[in-house]
Amino acid sequence: TSAKLFGVCLRILNDREEAEDVLQDVYLTVWNRADRFDQEKASPITWLVSIARNRSIDRLRKRGGRVIADVEEAEALADGAPLASTLLEDEDDRRRLEGCIDQLDPRHAGALRTAFFEGVTYDALAQA
Missing domain, CATH: 1.20.5 (Single alpha-helices involved in coiled-coils or other helix-helix interfaces)
Known part of the structure; x- marks a missing residue:
């Protein structure tokens, strides 16, 4: 899963170092919010990819970049199967x-x- 999540972060941020930082933040978020995961709403990988995607977009906005069209492609990575x-x-x-x-x-x-x-x-x- 870490390779898939890193791929989502890297595709959105287009910066390896920043993607690694965001991935670490993703895992901290998962640890702190594990009790909020609802398996009836989504599969674990879908939940993880959503967090990675959202954290990456937040980081991109923070640095003043625009969210690029590839974000939609990153969503497709989480097919749930x-x-x-x-x-x-x-x-x-x-x-x-x-x-x-x-x-x-x-x-x-x-x-x-x-x-x-x-x-x-x-x-x-x-x-x-």
């Missing part, structure tokens, strides 16, 4: 992530699973 290779990679990533989480103490492992797989907010986790 993952490739078979992506599905396999995601499953492999999930297994590795589960293996890492299993190595944590039960309290921390439970908190991570609850936050990311059940959608519980960070505030609710902190109070639990």
Whole structure:
């Protein structure tokens, strides 16, 4: 996913360094707003690409540039249908992530699973 998101940022900004900065901001936004993701409204990749696109456009406007026509092309990158290779990679990533989480103490492992797989907010986790 990072390559796809970086491609969206780079296509809009046309500057590698700036695209890297925006991509980092995208992942921070995802981390801070994970509780707002609604899988009934969009797929995870569509949500991620929307954030990347919007952050890139915001950065472009901030530097005084105009939003170019290629922004519409960048939207087309998020077709919502993952490739078979992506599905396999995601499953492999999930297994590795589960293996890492299993190595944590039960309290921390439970908190991570609850936050990311059940959608519980960070505030609710902190109070639990």
